[in-house]
Amino acid sequence: MSNTAGVGSRREGRERALSLLYEADLKGETPAAVLADQPVTVEEFAADLVSGVGEHQAQSDALIRRFAKGWTLERMPVVDRTLLRMACYELGHRPDVPTAAVISEAVELAKQYSTDDSGKFVNGLLGRIARELRPDGAEPPHP
Numbered sequence: 001m002s003n004t005a006g007v008g009s010r011r012e013g014r015e016r017a018l019s020l021l022y023e024a025d026l027k028g029e030t031p032a033a034v035l036a037d038q039p040v041t042v043e044e045f046a047a048d049l050v051s052g053v054g055e056h057q058a059q060s061d062a063l064i065r066r067f068a069k070g071w072t073l074e075r076m077p078v079v080d081r082t083l084l085r086m087a088c089y090e091l092g093h094r095p096d097v098p099t100a101a102v103i104s105e106a107v108e109l110a111k112q113y114s115t116d117d118s119g120k121f122v123n124g125l126l127g128r129i130a131r132e133l134r135p136d137g138a139e140p141p142h143p
Contacts, residue, residue, distance in 0.1 A: 010097075013045035014086065014105055018113070020050050021082045030054055052089040053082075060088035067128045071121075079114040080122060087126050091133040099130050 020042070024034040031054030035042060042050070053060065064084050065073055073081060087106040090097050103126045110118035 009043070010045055010101075011105060013043055013049065014109060016043060016046035017049035017053070017086060018079070018082055018109060020046070021053055021086065022078055024050075024054075025078050025082060031057075048094075049086055049089065052093055053085045056089050056093065057085060059092070060085045063088055063129050063132065064125070067125055067132070077114050077118065080110060080118050083110050083114075083122055084125060084129075087122075088129060088133070091126075091130055099134055103127065103130060 020034050020038075021031055023029075024031045027034070031050045035047060035050045035054075041047075061073055064081070068076070076084075083106045087102050090102045091099065094102075103123065106126055107119045107123045110122040
């Protein structure tokens, strides 16, 4: 298989990163420690997400706390919290990933792996965070 950065591979990378970050959260370990403990090399995009979330977690958590009306970070489902952290990292530190793709992927993963209301919750929160982190326009220009 080729090591492309297409939609499928990024989706798989996000799923793998979600799994590793979920594990770190549940074990109370750092994302870097969980990444280092993997028996096989983690795909580059997934490894970047895990490392980036770990390095920028305080910044992401501050944004999530600021925009999550009526929710504390600790009360959120672990999957939602993890997806929000991943998306905050991508929005703030991965300008190569379009805003719409970041939000759409987070919403789809929330629908797939979390509660019935998680998709709407993640979508609304990330919309507000995206306007903060990418104020020149939450949507990338269309060709």
